[in-house]
Amino acid sequence: IDESKAILRAFHNAFPNASVWASADQEWIMMGIKGPGRKVKEEEIRQLWSDPDSGADLRRIGIEVPEQLGALFLMDGEEIDRITHGVAPLTDIYPKRLTDEPWDDEANHRFALRYLEAPSTFERFLRSSLVNAIWPETLNRSLESFFILRQSRYLSEMIGSNKLAELDLYLRHSRLRMPVLEVLGSDGLRLAIAERVAKKSQTPPLETMPDLIAGALARRDIDGAIRLLESEKDRGVFSLNDTFLLTYLYCLNGSVEKAEALAATNGGSITKDSFVDWLWEKLEKDFGFHLPR
Structure with missing residues (x-):
């Protein structure tokens, strides 16, 4: 962590108006602005998505709406100053401030989570003098939910999650495609390949079905996902997780x-455990589902 702080300190020394941004992982990006920057209008930001080329690129990497751009924020120069106080910067003269010591995954996770936790990071975003100087306030109305979504994806990847609970969050409280694909183990490339293969056959090959189901749900085509799952069941390839997913989708x-x-x-094939207890309770509470006695 101290080595990361040495890099941050060096970057901030070069760019007084520095900041750090990231999606739901530990691949963070340092950004520096020459000069004070300027206030960007909401229309200018939205043009990035309305342009066919830049819009396609942004959606492909999972930044589907302008609000997500703001929700990539981690820290600004003031926070960099605070956490690197007393830390010597990495320089050409002192390259060994980066050592060969093994990376401490646990310490890294604790440090990263501090900046990926939604409530505190959103508050830091709103208080940031840099953000207030360049970001249009009109995009702040629903911004907090995107910070929450990023935290959810990060925790899911790092420590695991109840995938069906996560899917429920994305389907019912978001219109984003990429989180739905990711929680179901797919992505844009896998889906494109599965759809291309499926078009060549009257019946989609079984190996394409998980991605096709994920794609249907990412489009919020609940009927389509149900038909695909029912097709799997009719073809005799139906796992217990498929049973839980189809049960949930029927209710939804x-x-x-x-x-x-x-x-x-x-x-007879469902073993009672904490996940099953959670699922039956949720379906009963949200949809009036009652497990037959």
Whole structure:
């Protein structure tokens, strides 16, 4: 961590108006602005998404709406000053301020989480003099939810998560595609390949089905995802996780009776554990689902 701070200190020395940004991982980007910067209008930012070329590039890397750009924020120069106080900068004269010591994953995670936790980072964003100088306040209205989403994705990748709970969060409280694909183990490239392969066959090959299901849900095509899962079931390739997902989607789509029937049919293969308890309780609370006795 001290080595990272030495790099930050050196960068901030070169760029007084420095900041650090990241998506839901530990691949952080340092950015420096020459001069004070200028206030950018919301229309200018939205043009990046309306332009066919830049819009496609941004969506491909998972930045689907302008608000997500702001929610990449981690820290500004004032915070860099605070955490690097007393830290000698990395320079050409002192290159061995970077050592050969093994990386401490646990310490790195603790440090990263401090800046990926949504409430504190969002507050830091709002208080930042840099942000207030360059970012349009009109984009702040729903911004906090995107900080929460980034934290959720980071924790999911680092320590694991209840994938169905995470999927429920994205489907019901967001219109973003990429988090849905990611939580289901897919991505834009995998989906594009699966769709291309599926078009060549009357019945999609089984190996494409997980990505096609993820793609349907990313589009919020709940009916389409249900049809794909039912097709898997009819073809005799239907895992327990597929059962849970289809049960949830039936409820989400208003077909609670189908969900109850599916759960009853597969009751013998469902082992009671904390996840199953959570799922039945959630489906009952949110949709009126009742597990058949």
